[in-house]
Structure formats: C-alpha cells, structure tokens
Amino acid sequence: MFGSEVAMPVPLLPQAILFAAMGGLSAVLANRGVAIFHDGLRPILPSYKAGNVDTKSIRRTSFTLGLGFLWAFGLPFSLGHAIPMLYLIFIATDYIGVAMRTTHDEAWYKSRRGLFGVLSSFVLGAAWSAAVAVVLRLASDLMAAAPIEMARTVQLITQPALEAFFLFAVLTVFYHYGLKQGLCSAIVATAVWAAAATLGLPYPPAWAFGAGLVYLVVLVVRESRRPGNEFGDVPPEWLTDEAGSGSVQNAPDEDDFFRKNTGRIKRNLPLIIVIHALAGAAYNLGYMASDPISASLYLHGMAIPAALAAAAWFLAFVPMKYTTAVMTGVWILTGTSLEPSIAMLMPNPWVAAGAVAVFRVIEVFSLLWFFKNLDRFTVVREIADTMRTAIFHVMEIAFLAGGAMAAAAFAGGWGVAAVIGAWFINQRSNAPVMPMALGAVTAIGVGIIANLLALVGVSL
Known part of the structure; x- marks a missing residue:
C-alpha cells in the first residue's frame, strides 16, 4: 500500500506540534542564511550575509515577494477539508527569519545578537506555524457549519x-x-x-x-x-581554454566559488536533514502538501497519481533551484522537489521521514555534479x-x-x-x-x- 490514509479533519494536536517544529526550525535556517523557501529571496541572501543589504531592506523584500503567495495561493487552497499548502508555513518563516536581527560573521552562540536572532526566530516561527494549524481547523469547522456548506x-x-x-x-x-x-x-x-x-x-x-x-x-x-x-x-565557456581547443580546463576561481558554496550547504546538512525528515512525515500523513493537485489526489487515496503530479513540479523547477543553491550557497527549503513524491509513496510517516532524509543527503552531495552537467545539457x-x-x-x-x-x-x-x-x-x-x-x-x-x-x- 502506498501512502497513509488521510482522515479529515486531521488530528489537530499532532499537526500543530509538527507544524511548530518545522516552522521554528525553518525560521532559524532562514535567520542563519542556511536555507530559504522563496526562490526570489534566495539570491539576495549572500549580499545580506556579507552586510551589503541591511535587515530592513531584506525584510521588506521578503514581505513583498511572499505576501501574494501567502494569502492568494496558500490560503484559499488550504481552507475547508483540504490538505494545507506549505506556503502558509514557509513563506512566513522566511520573513520571520530574515526579519530578526543577527550576525553572520561568527557562530550564533558567540554573541547576544546571534543568540537573540536564533531564539526569537524559533519561537516566532513555531508560534506562527502552530497557529496556522489551529486557525485552519477553526475555519474548516466554521465553513462546515455555515448555512450553505463550504468545507467540502x-x-x-x-x-x-x-x-x-x-x-x-x-x-x-x-x-x-x-x-x-x-x-x-x-x-x-x-x-x-x-x-x-x-x-x-x-x-x-x-x-x-x-x-x-x-x-x-x-x-x-x-x-x-x-x-x-x-x-x-x-562545455560552458569557463570550462574551455583560451586557445579554443575545446579541451576541458579547470576554472580555479569559479570552481572554487561553487565548491565553497556547496561546502557551506554540506556543513549545515544535519539541520537540513531534520527539517526535511519532518516535512516528509507531514506529506505522508496528509498534514501538508506542496501543490493543490497532488493534495487533492492524495486526500482521495490516490498516492501514485499524487506523486506523479508532484514530480511534474520537480521536473519544472529543479534546474532553477539547484542553480540558485550552487550560486548562492543557500539551500532550497522544502518544497518543489521529489520529497513530496517520495513521502506520499511510503507506507507510513516514519519510513517517509527516513526516505526523504536519505534523498536529501544524496541530493546535497550530488548538487555540484548536477549543476555542472546542467550547463552542458542546456x-x-x-x-x-x-x-x-x-x-x-x-x-x-x-x-x-x-x-x-x-x-x-x-x-x-x-x-x-x-x-x-x-x-x-x-x-x-x-x-x-x-x-x-x-x-x-x-x-x-x-x-x-x-x-x-x-x-x-x-x-x-
């Protein structure tokens, strides 16, 4: 059997706890510049971490980029007896994480500012995400009890x-x-x-x-x-020699730049694994979905079609997401990847969490190889x-x-x-x-x- 049976409404307490864990950790990862959900925000993180973009500017950018996805896409497809969209959590935790002042030139625990940034991000991210679960349940109950039934x-x-x-x-x-x-x-x-x-x-x-x-x-x-x-x-221009012979050469500066960025992601792999394992469990339980189509299919017990629909998003977005990860050194927070497809095909949330975690390890370690071959295979x-x-x-x-x-x-x-x-x-x-x-x-x-x-x- 593929996937877990989704009962609506889902149990509120487990959902709220899982949302809080994911929300708190994702806000911390955003605060530290480790991982970002919104594709438009990820390229700005290197400049922010280098001090070329101040907190006020990146806070405003995050709010502007994310607001439309939050209320116009995440919310309407999450109301009623439907599996909530991940946008409701991670768009907001992006904002919370970058909005909390921190320092990037030293470990977070070595300064009051860094410590405040991490702790405040975790608390606010967890509070927001748990509140999402509660509000969606209240909204569903209200829609179900309306004179003209709306929830279904x-x-x-x-x-x-x-x-x-x-x-x-x-x-x-x-x-x-x-x-x-x-x-x-x-x-x-x-x-x-x-x-x-x-x-x-x-x-x-x-x-x-x-x-x-x-x-x-x-x-x-x-x-x-x-x-x-x-x-x-x-091969891309930076891989060929100046004489135009076509032989592949090393490009020390750019190659070293890409290796440093992927190395930065690898150093943060433990936290990345944890949040993606939690997301894998949430996808499998039907507590969260990456898109409305796979959510509806999975809700009706069609795990394989749901996985196929989610895989289409992976095919459409993965070159862009992998490229931004290598170019910025900022990981792709859970979302448009194969992880929803993998999780929905697993028999229970524990196996789903482990499978997604393994996939993420493979994905991170193959990131640079994939990026270089994308340049060859346009x-x-x-x-x-x-x-x-x-x-x-x-x-x-x-x-x-x-x-x-x-x-x-x-x-x-x-x-x-x-x-x-x-x-x-x-x-x-x-x-x-x-x-x-x-x-x-x-x-x-x-x-x-x-x-x-x-x-x-x-x-x-």
Missing part, C-alpha cells in the same frame, strides 16, 4: 485540474516542439487514457500523463543527440522553463473553471458570473490576484457572500 464544496475548485494535469507534459511538447509534435503527444496521451478507461485501470489521467511524459523524454533524448546538442559536446533547462509555463497555464484555466463550479454550488448562475467578472476585473487591474488563485479566491468570496445573505433570508 471548495474541493470542487481543484476538480478540473485533477483531470487535466496530464496536459503538463502534452503542453510542454506543444510549446517547445511545435504543433505537429504537440498533436502527436496529445493523440498518444488520449489513446493511453482511452485504453486505461477501457481496461478499468484506476485514474486514467495518470496514465495519460505518464504517456505524455514518455513522449516528451523521447523528444528530449533525440534533440540532445543532434550535432552540437549532444551531452558534453559544448535542453534540460529549456524544457524545465517550458514545463513551468505549461503548469501555470493549466492551473490558471483549470482553477478558474473549478472556481466557477464551486461558486455555482454556492450561488447558482450568479456565482458563475461573479467568477467571470472577477477575471475581467483582475485583467484590467494588472492582476492584483495571481491568475492561478483567482478562481479559488473568488469562489470563496462568493461562498461568504451567499452565506451572509442566507443569514437574513436572501438566496442567490
């Missing part, structure tokens, strides 16, 4: 995405290789979907995704074997960038449709019209709400309005 209805928001996530691979082929190959990919995925449905195999979209992904991999391998694109044929970066675009486009449209479905359940045709109207307003207002979250935010707003009207005897 909000699950409709992710429903279209559960059927359409196989398009992550198919649209990547469309965007990168053009219409002809895209149509072939769509036909192959559809044929596999039909075969799975005919044979009575569980969850045909997962089989279609696998087929689309295999088709994509075949195209990538073919492209990499073309003259000039073959793996290792075109098609991987290009495909990852394209897949990110495909994922965002699928989720934007699917969640908008799902938001309309949920809004219709709350307020009939008026709810659907509200979602459509919100989309036009958001477009004309330079997208103050991120497009992926607009359907969810609007649907929840419609549900609140419908319930307030129902309290005074008005229905929509």
Whole structure:
C-alpha cells in the first residue's frame, strides 16, 4: 500500500506540534542564511550575509515577494477539508527569519545578537506555524457549519485540474516542439487514457500523463543527440581554454566559488536533514502538501497519481533551484522537489521521514555534479522553463473553471458570473490576484457572500 490514509479533519494536536517544529526550525535556517523557501529571496541572501543589504531592506523584500503567495495561493487552497499548502508555513518563516536581527560573521552562540536572532526566530516561527494549524481547523469547522456548506464544496475548485494535469507534459511538447509534435503527444496521451478507461485501470489521467511524459523524454533524448546538442559536446565557456581547443580546463576561481558554496550547504546538512525528515512525515500523513493537485489526489487515496503530479513540479523547477543553491550557497527549503513524491509513496510517516532524509543527503552531495552537467545539457533547462509555463497555464484555466463550479454550488448562475467578472476585473487591474488563485479566491468570496445573505433570508 502506498501512502497513509488521510482522515479529515486531521488530528489537530499532532499537526500543530509538527507544524511548530518545522516552522521554528525553518525560521532559524532562514535567520542563519542556511536555507530559504522563496526562490526570489534566495539570491539576495549572500549580499545580506556579507552586510551589503541591511535587515530592513531584506525584510521588506521578503514581505513583498511572499505576501501574494501567502494569502492568494496558500490560503484559499488550504481552507475547508483540504490538505494545507506549505506556503502558509514557509513563506512566513522566511520573513520571520530574515526579519530578526543577527550576525553572520561568527557562530550564533558567540554573541547576544546571534543568540537573540536564533531564539526569537524559533519561537516566532513555531508560534506562527502552530497557529496556522489551529486557525485552519477553526475555519474548516466554521465553513462546515455555515448555512450553505463550504468545507467540502471548495474541493470542487481543484476538480478540473485533477483531470487535466496530464496536459503538463502534452503542453510542454506543444510549446517547445511545435504543433505537429504537440498533436502527436496529445493523440498518444488520449489513446493511453482511452485504453486505461477501457481496461478499468484506476485514474486514467495518470496514465495519460505518464504517456505524455514518455513522449516528451523521447523528444528530449533525440534533440540532445543532434550535432552540437549532444551531452558534453559544448562545455560552458569557463570550462574551455583560451586557445579554443575545446579541451576541458579547470576554472580555479569559479570552481572554487561553487565548491565553497556547496561546502557551506554540506556543513549545515544535519539541520537540513531534520527539517526535511519532518516535512516528509507531514506529506505522508496528509498534514501538508506542496501543490493543490497532488493534495487533492492524495486526500482521495490516490498516492501514485499524487506523486506523479508532484514530480511534474520537480521536473519544472529543479534546474532553477539547484542553480540558485550552487550560486548562492543557500539551500532550497522544502518544497518543489521529489520529497513530496517520495513521502506520499511510503507506507507510513516514519519510513517517509527516513526516505526523504536519505534523498536529501544524496541530493546535497550530488548538487555540484548536477549543476555542472546542467550547463552542458542546456535542453534540460529549456524544457524545465517550458514545463513551468505549461503548469501555470493549466492551473490558471483549470482553477478558474473549478472556481466557477464551486461558486455555482454556492450561488447558482450568479456565482458563475461573479467568477467571470472577477477575471475581467483582475485583467484590467494588472492582476492584483495571481491568475492561478483567482478562481479559488473568488469562489470563496462568493461562498461568504451567499452565506451572509442566507443569514437574513436572501438566496442567490
């Protein structure tokens, strides 16, 4: 059996304790500049640690970068009987960690400022994260008890995405290789979907995704074997000698810089292992999820499809995340990696914690090798960038449709019209709400309005 059975609502006390442990430790790692969750904040950490960016500036940057993800993406997909998004914890603990004044030129325990930074980060990070568990439970209970039930209805928001996530691979082929190959990919995925449905195999979209992904991999391998694109044929400029002979040389300055950065990550490996082991247990128990699609699939007992959906995010983001880790010496705090997929396939949280910990050790020690080979194999970066675009486009449209479905359940045709109207307003207002979250935010707003009207005897 894959994964743990998720019971909703989850036990509050264990969830709060696990959230507090993860939140406190993640805030400490952010405070020490060891690991950061938000991709946009990670590149700033070296300048901050060197004293070129002050605490006030990085605090403001962290708040600006993270606020939208916190309220417009993390919150709406976590409300009701749903597995909470990790954004609610780690976006905030990034801010808490960098907001607490500290010193980076000596060990934290050797100065009052460093000691204060670590202790205050841990306490505030733990308090915030435990409060997230409590508030989400209260919100779920309130939504379940509302005149127009909301707690389970909000699950409709992710429903279209559960059927359409196989398009992550198919649209990547469309965007990168053009219409002809895209149509072939769509036909192959559809044929596999039909075969799975005919044979009575569980969850045909997962089989279609696998087929689309295999088709994509075949195209990538073919492209990499073309003259000039073959793996290792075109080493980066800093690996070749000035005479242009093409022989690989050592680049002492840059190579030493990368080794120092990865060495810094390795020195902090014990703490990194601990927080990722805790995250592995949380993923396995259904206490936390990395994205709405895998969360919904896992909630319904479909661990393998959930792992596949989470793996798509890994493929789309890993080149960028590994590159920033090597370039900055700041580790990628839990999130878009294979760890959710690994954890959801394990039989219990203890095995999940151990498996994720082992994976992280392997990942850290292979980081520099992976980074150098990414520079040689540029098609991987290009495909990852394209897949990110495909994922965002699928989720934007699917969640908008799902938001309309949920809004219709709350307020009939008026709810659907509200979602459509919100989309036009958001477009004309330079997208103050991120497009992926607009359907969810609007649907929840419609549900609140419908319930307030129902309290005074008005229905929509």
